[in-house]
Amino acid sequence: MNAPVVTRFAPSPTGFLHIGGARTALFNWLYARGRGGKFLLRIEDTDRARSTPEATEAILKGMAWLGLDHDGEIVSQFENAPRHAAVARELLEAGKAYKCFATQEEIEAFREAAKAEGRSTLYRSPWRDADPASHPDAPYVVRIKAPLEGTTVIRDQVQGNVTIRNDQLDDMILLRSDGTPVYMLAVVVDDHDMGVTHVVRGDDHLNNAARQMMIYEAMGWEVPVWAHIPLIHGADGKKLSKRHGALGAQEYQVMGFPAAGMRNYLARLGWSHGDDEFFTDAQAKEWFDLSGIRKSPAQFDLKKLENLCGQHIAQADDAALRREIEAYLDAAGKAALTEAQADGLERAMYCLKDRAKTFPELLEKASFVLVDRPIQPDEKAAKNLDTVSRGILSELTPHLQNASWNKETLEEVLNGFAAAKDTKFGKLAGPLRAALAGRAVTPSVFDMMLVLGRDETLARLTDAAA
Ligand code: GLU
Numbered sequence: 001m002n003a004p005v006v007t008r009f010a011p012s013p014t015g016f017l018h019i020g021g022a023r024t025a026l027f028n029w030l031y032a033r034g035r036g037g038k039f040l041l042r043i044e045d046t047d048r049a050r051s052t053p054e055a056t057e058a059i060l061k062g063m064a065w066l067g068l069d070h071d072g073e074i075v076s077q078f079e080n081a082p083r084h085a086a087v088a089r090e091l092l093e094a095g096k097a098y099k100c101f102a103t104q105e106e107i108e109a110f111r112e113a114a115k116a117e118g119r120s121t122l123y124r125s126p127w128r129d130a131d132p133a134s135h136p137d138a139p140y141v142v143r144i145k146a147p148l149e150g151t152t153v154i155r156d157q158v159q160g161n162v163t164i165r166n167d168q169l170d171d172m173i174l175l176r177s178d179g180t181p182v183y184m185l186a187v188v189v190d191d192h193d194m195g196v197t198h199v200v201r202g203d204d205h206l207n208n209a210a211r212q213m214m215i216y217e218a219m220g221w222e223v224p225v226w227a228h229i230p231l232i233h234g235a236d237g238k239k240l241s242k243r244h245g246a247l248g249a250q251e252y253q254v255m256g257f258p259a260a261g262m263r264n265y266l267a268r269l270g271w272s273h274g275d276d277e278f279f280t281d282a283q284a285k286e287w288f289d290l291s292g293i294r295k296s297p298a299q300f301d302l303k304k305l306e307n308l309c310g311q312h313i314a315q316a317d318d319a320a321l322r323r324e325i326e327a328y329l330d331a332a333g334k335a336a337l338t339e340a341q342a343d344g345l346e347r348a349m350y351c352l353k354d355r356a357k358t359f360p361e362l363l364e365k366a367s368f369v370l371v372d373r374p375i376q377p378d379e380k381a382a383k384n385l386d387t388v389s390r391g392i393l394s395e396l397t398p399h400l401q402n403a404s405w406n407k408e409t410l411e412e413v414l415n416g417f418a419a420a421k422d423t424k425f426g427k428l429a430g431p432l433r434a435a436l437a438g439r440a441v442t443p444s445v446f447d448m449m450l451v452l453g454r455d456e457t458l459a460r461l462t463d464a465a466a
Contacts, residue, residue, distance in 0.1 A: 005037030006197045009063075010077075010187070011071070012044045017062030017127055019240065019300065020202060020232050023266045027229065027288070028200050029068045034285035034356050041070035045078045059315065065260050065331075066266075067281075075194060077186050080248075086260035088142050089173040096218040097174055099140040100127040115139045122170045142175035144214055154209045157227040157290035161250035164210045171280065172211055185210060188215040196224050200290070203228035203453045221331030227290045228296045232269055240300055252305075254332045258316065262283035269302070270298035277304075278311045283285035285427060295310065297416075310357040318349035321362075328359045337370070344369035344451065351447035353447055368437035368448050374463045381434035385464055389431035394465035396428070397458060405454050435464030 002438075005027035032039035045051040058208065063070070075455070091097035103111075114121045123201055125143060154162040175184045181189075187208075191199060199209075206228045216223045234244035246252060251260055264279060272291055273287040282392045289437040313321065320340055329336055337345065345352075356362035363370070377385060394418055403413045418425045432445045436457065442448060449457045 003197055005032050005035045006040065006143055006195045007032045007037065007200060008042055008191070008194060008196050009068075010042045010044050010190075010201070011059050012047065012050070012097055013049070013059060014050045015055055016058040016250065017115075017245050019249055019266070021059070022062060023232065023269050023424055024201055024229065024264075025063060025068050026066065026263060026266050027227075027271070028198075029070075030263070030284055030288035031198060031200060031290070032071075034288050035196075036288065037392075038071040039068075040075065040196070042071060042075040042194065044075055044187070044189055045076055045182070046081070046181075046186055048078070053080075059335070065250055065253045065327075066263060067178065075190065080193070081181055083193070084186045085175060085179060085224075087189050087215075088181060088185060091144065091215075091218055092142055092176070094218075094349060095145075096132070097142050097144045098125075098128055098171075099132075099135060099405070100125045100143045101136055101138050101140045102127065111386070112376055120167075122168065125171055128171060129331055139177040141173045142178050143171040143173055146171050147217075152210050152213055154213065154226055156206070156209075157225060158230070158293045158295060159203065159206060161209075161229055162206065165279040169211065169214065172214065172275070174215075184211055185215060187393075188212045188219075188221075191224060192219070192221045198225045198227065198290075200227040200229065203230050213304060225290075229270055231293060233297045233299050235242075235299055235301050237299065240380040244300060245302060248406070250331070252361060253328060256332070256361075257305065257309045258321075258330050259311050261312035261315065264308045264312060265305045267302065270294050278308055278398075308359040310355065313353050313356050313362065316353065318346050318353075321349055321353065322346040325359050325363070341370050348424075348443070350453040351436055351443040351451070353418075363443075367439060368442055369451055371438060373459060375435075375438040375460060377434045377438040378440070380440040381438050382439065384430035384434040390465045392428065393431055393435055393461050397461050397465065398459060399412065400454070400461070405450065407450060410446050431464070432461075435461050 006373070007023040009028050011017070011025075017025075029039045032035070041063075043056050045056070088097060092099070107123055110123055111121045120442055128143070128145060146169040150162045150166050152166055152169065156162055172184060173182055211230065212348070213223055232240045234240050236244075242245065246255070260281065263281065264284070265290065266283050267279075268277065271288065271292045273292055274281075276287075279287070287456055322345055325345065326337060326342060336393070345366055348366055352362050354363045356365060396414075399413050399417055400410075403409050414428060415425050418428055429438065429445055433440060433442045436442070436445065436448045438454065452460070
């Protein structure tokens, strides 16, 4: 295919961005971004009763968090309604659609009779071939003339060729009696007008594709490449629900997962590239293809998400991590860091980011650089600050006064001091952790000393010894 790729994400703004929607958006984004194409965003707000600006806002925020930037203006489907109606009228004029004056009662009666006679209950309007001269002056809907014979084949990149007998397609309504276009028409017209070449969406829309193809054919428009992706299930194999944990993509931001890890994980939900589990955005863009999408439902697995997030945190740039952690604190409604705390965090990042799966975990390890003197040791740490330990700390302090502040020298000093005390460095570590961080579990003592610097280290040791 040589035409530039255009994909789109077309959420209905009736709630937050859920995990399934986020993955659909990601797949479309990756497909376009990996091919120098465009990724468009259309808000399907035709259902006025259920669409809210708050939901649109929530979807945009979710996408922004995931870094799924779209090209061009956001399209509002509702605003295109006049254009959708115009297409229906065009089909009417071309004889590919017709006015149907059947009343609800007549349609009901048709169905009852069909059922009684064991015929298909698919409505066949008597107005399909009626002479316009016979048209009454009464309300009507506009129906498409569905093909009566043959088959419609959806050439789906995930599901394979899906064949539908045309005698199972009804003359779908395009315009309601109040003149408003139906959703199915709106999707096709918008996708065509937006130049969408590839439609990647949930397989709950597979049935719609057959009906939408009727409109493409009637208008003589090129049918896009379809890829209907399977739903996401929980680890128990059942359809994803609240029972399985958070459903909103942004809830994962509030839990402190990094966006890059979330993208990596969502990309792996139903798609694979060999055995690769961990990959960067650049790799995902290069590798992502529709042929790698699995046909069976993907299973959401929190452990796997945590694992990937840990790897992304470990390899992230320190300054970028700092910014993302600040955004996390804001999203989670937690107190913001002061400039000094954020600077300290960034300096300490090198010794924090290994083995932290989430930002709360990383911040827990960072507490030594976030607290102010005098440090209140927690219960466990306090046990390491008995009289003997405090004595040792006060003896140690002068040895550090003139030491060069680098890892080798600090190691030499501490090991030498331990040897002179006829003990092991390990024995000093507990009191030092308690003095420097007020905790029993911290990054290495040397890393803490280096991050804190000589003055702060000595001050904390002196505080603890007192
Ligand atoms: N608005 C539809 C949804 O949110 C998507 C329609 C489509 O992708 O064609 O499920």
